[in-house]
Structures are given as structure tokens and as C-alpha cells.
Amino acid sequence: MKTTLTVNGEAHEVTHDPRRSLLDTLRDDLRLTGTKKGCDHGQCGACTVLLNGERVNSCLCLTAMHDGDEVTTIEGIGSPERLSALQKAFVEKDGYQCGFCTPGQIMSATAMLREISEGAPSYVSDDLEVPKLTDTEMAERMSGNLCRCSAYPLIREAIAMASEVSQ
Amino acid sequence: MRPFDYSRADSAKDVAGAQIIAGGTNLLDLMKIQVMTPEKLVDITRLSELTGISAEGDRLRIGALVTNSALAADARVRAGWPLLSRAILAGASVQIRNKATTGGNLLQRTRCPYFYDTSQVCNKRNPGEGCAAQGGTGRMLALYGTSEHCLAAHPSDMATAMAALQAEVEVMRASGDTVRIPLRDFYRGPGDRPDIETVLEDGDLITAVILPAPRAGARQVYRKVRDRASYAFALVSVAASVEMEGDTITRAQLAYGSIAPHPWKNHEVAEMLQGQTASDALFHRAAEALTREEAPHPDTEYKRPLLRRTLIAALRQATGLGDTAGTDTVRTPA
Numbered sequence: 001m002k003t004t005l006t007v008n009g010e011a012h013e014v015t016h017d018p019r020r021s022l023l024d025t026l027r028d029d030l031r032l033t034g035t036k037k038g039c040d041h042g043q044c045g046a047c048t049v050l051l052n053g054e055r056v057n058s059c060l061c062l063t064a065m066h067d068g069d070e071v072t073t074i075e076g077i078g079s080p081e082r083l084s085a086l087q088k089a090f091v092e093k094d095g096y097q098c099g100f101c102t103p104g105q106i107m108s109a110t111a112m113l114r115e116i117s118e119g120a121p122s123y124v125s126d127d128l129e130v131p132k133l134t135d136t137e138m139a140e141r142m143s144g145n146l147c148r149c150s151a152y153p154l155i156r157e158a159i160a161m162a163s164e165v166s167q
Numbered sequence: 168m169r170p171f172d173y174s175r176a177d178s179a180k181d182v183a184g185a186q187i188i189a190g191g192t193n194l195l196d197l198m199k200i201q202v203m204t205p206e207k208l209v210d211i212t213r214l215s216e217l218t219g220i221s222a223e224g225d226r227l228r229i230g231a232l233v234t235n236s237a238l239a240a241d242a243r244v245r246a247g248w249p250l251l252s253r254a255i256l257a258g259a260s261v262q263i264r265n266k267a268t269t270g271g272n273l274l275q276r277t278r279c280p281y282f283y284d285t286s287q288v289c290n291k292r293n294p295g296e297g298c299a300a301q302g303g304t305g306r307m308l309a310l311y312g313t314s315e316h317c318l319a320a321h322p323s324d325m326a327t328a329m330a331a332l333q334a335e336v337e338v339m340r341a342s343g344d345t346v347r348i349p350l351r352d353f354y355r356g357p358g359d360r361p362d363i364e365t366v367l368e369d370g371d372l373i374t375a376v377i378l379p380a381p382r383a384g385a386r387q388v389y390r391k392v393r394d395r396a397s398y399a400f401a402l403v404s405v406a407a408s409v410e411m412e413g414d415t416i417t418r419a420q421l422a423y424g425s426i427a428p429h430p431w432k433n434h435e436v437a438e439m440l441q442g443q444t445a446s447d448a449l450f451h452r453a454a455e456a457l458t459r460e461e462a463p464h465p466d467t468e469y470k471r472p473l474l475r476r477t478l479i480a481a482l483r484q485a486t487g488l489g490d491t492a493g494t495d496t497v498r499t500p501a
């Protein structure tokens with residue numbers, strides 16, 4: 001079957017088996033290998049991309065269901081010459097060790113900063129109406145991204161740094 | 168994953184004879200490991216009549232395709248049914264909640280490890296085959312409402328809050344008729360057919376969930392205990408909405424998660440609280456009444472004291488006897 005996706009601003013038509021996941025389409029058909037496959041079951045967040053602007057696990061998306069949708073991957077938010085504020089902050093703060101989870105962390109954090117600015121609540125918000133970007137909030141909101149190297153404190157520092165830059 | 172035919176539904180009529188897929192976060196996971204092997208998959212995500220949240224008088228109608236994220240963040244829900252926001256936000260991760268839908272969440276399958284392991288016998292996968300959890304390990308299994316054929320628990324946080332809030336599920340039957348089923352009648356106990364979890368039949372489509380009018384002034388709490396601080400299924404959870412006049416509890420709506428094959432209710436406990444002065448002694452009596460029965464599996468015996476403590480803590484929180492962080496008061500629009 002055929003599906004049209006806009007990935008990082010560029011339209012692609014892919015021919016695929018109905019079983020194809022969005023993750024496999026990105027990595028194997030479009031050769032965008034920045035998005036990683038950790039668990040393939042929604043448990044680790046390494047495959048996080050933005051789907052129509054919202055963060056999702058691409059391993060749990062069927063490509064067939066996303067005809068006409070817009071996808072942003074790590075390749076779409078910056079380049080080695082022009083890093084996004086979060087990418088820069090991860091480099092500066094050493095927000096990784098092996099780096100395998102990093103694209104997912106950065107995609108997730110990109111969406112998280114926007115969600116907070118829009119007032120989206122979390123389970124740990126004292127008040128469901130006015131969430132703040134505290135360390136506890138960051139840990140909760142980023143809990144869908146595991147890091148086997150346990151770089152969590154530095155990941156949160158990098159996100160805090162990028163959020164200050166963008167304010 | 169086994170091969171399947173994929174089609175996109177253009178109308179509610181198109182779902183008969185096929186496995187519905189919405190967010191896919193549970194179904195695809197199970198298809199990948201061949202616990203579920205549908206031959207036909209029907210994608211309902213383009214059915215615009217299943218989207219959106221709308222007021223129905225004082226009540227709220229939540230379309231079956233509304234995502235968990237959108238529902239938890241909805242301004243009306245945060246004000247009028249904050250328990251539901253909290254419970255949803257206590258589940259899964261943002262990535263999953265962005266895809267997970269209201270209908271799909273109600274129908275998510277159990278997390279019994281043997282259900283996931285196709286090399287083991289499981290009556291929920293293959294009725295009549297046996298239950299590997301009995302004689303096996305099972306600290307995620309249920310405490311109450313089980314049968315000799317299946318001890319599995321329903322893990323939904325959202326459904327537990329909806330049970331406390333006395334929600335109804337709106338279903339469109341294959342005949343085209345629409346019915347509204349109270350959530351307490353929506354799920355079935357396992358009996359000798361643990362594979363059949365609800366009253367739904369082939370061709371039925373969940374179209375919405377309806378919340379009754381908000382209880383102005385009620386104090387609401389969703390307390391979830393799990394193995395890690397976030398992104399883990401509940402071992403036990405308590406959803407509470409408590410109304411008071413002075414120190415007296417005038418109404419307590421309670422439901423318990425991850426301890427039964429469906430969100431669990433106990434009327435005796437709710438009645439014990441009604442009209443009484445909030446006190447630790449009262450809460451201890453309620454907790455004892457809730458956990459009188461023994462666990463059906465030795466590995467879940469620990470859930471009894473855990474559930475007692477969780478109920479007491481939730482009630483202390485809701486009544487102001489304890490720390491009130493994470494407690495929300497229902498506001499109705501001025």
C-alpha cells in the first residue's frame with residue numbers, strides 16, 4: 001500500500017506492507033536513522049518523534065494510519081551547523097553518555113517545553129491550572145524517555161538551560 | 168506481526184467483523200508479540216463524529232477518539248472533574264497519552280505476564296486452556312472479583328476515575344441503535360470466559376463517555392502506588408471524590424484500580440463513610456471493610472495492607488486530615 005507523509009517539511013510517498021511501523025518507515029525507507037529503536041513496544045521513548053506537532057512513540061504508530069500527516073524527527077529540528085537550543089544545551093551540559101536515547105530525549109523535551117508554555121498539567125503539578133518547570137515536573141514529564149546510562153540529572157540540566165535561553 | 172487487511176472506516180457501520188484500532192498503543196503492542204492476531208484491522212481515527220468534548224447540559228460528553236492528553240488538559244475537566252485529569256496524568260507517558268484514546272483506554276487488556284507470553288497457558292488468550300498464573304508468580308494480579316479461570320487485573324487509571332465519577336459509556340450497536348451503559352455494567356467478570364471482558368459485541372463501537380454533572384466543592388484525589396515514581400502501572404490505586412459539611416462527610420464516591428478485573432467499587436465502604444465525622448478511626452474501619460476477603464493468589468496478599476494504607480491516605484488527603492498536596496477541589500463555572 002502507499003502512504004504520503006510530510007517528514008521534516010518534505011513530502012514523501014512510501015510503498016509499504018500494512019504492518020510497517022512509522023519508526024521502520026523513517027529509519028529503513030527514508031534512511032532517517034536519528035530516530036532510534038530501543039524496545040519497539042512503547043516502553044523506552046528512543047523512537048520519539050513529533051506527529052502533527054505532538055510527541056509520540058513512532059514504534060506504536062502504523063504508517064498506514066498516518067496518510068497526510070506531518071512528522072518531525074531529530075534531523076528536522078537542527079543540523080550540525082545550526083543546532084536547536086536544546087541540542088546545544090545537551091552538548092554543553094553533557095546530557096548523555098552513550099547517546100542512544102538522546103534523539104528521543106531531545107524530541108520529547110522539545111514538545112515538553114511547548115506543553116508547559118501552553119499550561120498542560122502533569123500528575124505532580126500542585127495546581128492543575130498553573131504548571132511550573134520545576135525539577136520534579138521535568139522528571140515526571142520526561143518519564144517516557146528512559147536512559148540506560150542514567151544521565152537523567154544532566155538531561156534535566158540541559159533542558160532547564162534551553163528553557164532559559166528560549167525565555 | 169501476522170499479516171492483516173487494513174481498512175479505514177468511513178462510517179460506524181464499517182467496524183463489524185474487524186478489529187478496531189484507535190491509538191494503537193495497546194493493540195499494536197499485542198499484535199507485535201502475536202497475543203492478538205486480527206485478520207482485519209479497521210482504523211476508526213478518521214470518524215469525525217467520535218472526536219471532541221461537548222457539554223450536554225451540566226454533563227460532559229467525551230468523544231471516543233479524544234486523546235488521553237487532550238482530555239486531561241481540557242479546561243472543563245480540570246475544573247469540574249479534576250479527579251479524571253489526575254488519574255489520566257498518572258498513567259503511561261506523555262507520548263502514549265498523546266495517542267491513547269478514551270475508547271481504547273477503557274478496553275486495554277490486562278498486564279498479567281502470562282497473558283503476554285504465548286508459550287504459557289492462559290484462559291484469557293485461549294479459553295479452556297488453563298491459567299499459568301495459578302501456581303506461577305503474580306504480584307500484578309487481582310484481589311477481588313476473579314474466578315477460578317482467571318485472576319488478572321484491569322490496569323486502567325482513567326477507567327478507575329470514571330468509575331468513581333459514575334460515568335456512562337455510549338455505544339453504537341451494529342443495528343445503528345445507540346445505548347448508554349453505566350460503567351459499572353460495562354465490564355464483565357471473568358467467569359469461565361475471561362476472554363470476554365465487556366458487554367460489547369461484534370460490530371459495537373464505543374462512541375463516547377458521559378460524565379454526570381460536576382459535584383461542586385467536592386475534594387478529589389487519585390492516589391496511585393507503583394514500583395517507580397512515574398511511567399509504571401498501578402499496584403493499587405484509589406480514586407476518591409469526597410463532599411463535606413464542616414467535619415461531616417456527606418458523600419464519598421470511591422473506586423479502586425488494579426485490584427480486580429475491572430474498576431472495583433465497594434458500596435459498604437462508601438455507606439460507612441456517609442454522614443460520619445472524618446477521623447482516622449473511621450478510615451481504618453473503612454479500610455478493614457474493604458479488604459476483608461483474602462487474596463486469591465499468595466503473591467497479591469501484600470496488596471491488602473497496601474490497599475488499606477492507600478485508602479486511608481486518600482481519605483485523609485480528601486478530608487484535609489492529612490497532607491493535601493495533589494488534592495483538587497471541584498469548581499463549577501461561575
Ligand SMILES: Cc1cc2nc3c(=O)[nH]c(=O)nc-3n(C[C@H](O)[C@H](O)[C@H](O)COP(=O)(O)OP(=O)(O)OC[C@H]3O[C@@H](n4cnc5c(N)ncnc54)[C@H](O)[C@@H]3O)c2cc1C
Binds near residue numbers: 189193232263275323
Ligand atoms: C509502556 C506503556 C505504559 C502504560 N502505562 C499505563 C498506565 O500506567 N496506566 C494506564 O491506565 N494505562 C497505561 N498504558 C495503557 C494505555 O493507556 C493504553 O494502551 C491506551 O489507553 C489504549 O488506547 P488506544 O487508543 O491506543 O487503544 P488501541 O490500542 O487502539 O485499542 C485498544 C482496544 O480497544 C479497542 N477499541 C479502541 N477504540 C474503540 C472504540 N471506539 N470502540 C470499540 N473498541 C475500541 C480496540 O479494538 C482494542 O481492542 C500503558 C501503555 C504502554 C504501552
Ligand code: SF4
Binds near residue numbers: 279280292317
Ligand atoms: S490470570 Fe488470566 S490473564 Fe493471567 S494467565 Fe491466568 S487466565 Fe491468563
Ligand code: FES
Binds near residue numbers: 036041045048059
Ligand atoms: S522504541 Fe518506541 S518506545 Fe522504545
Ligand code: FES
Binds near residue numbers: 099101102148149150
Ligand atoms: S545516554 Fe546512553 S541511554 Fe541515555
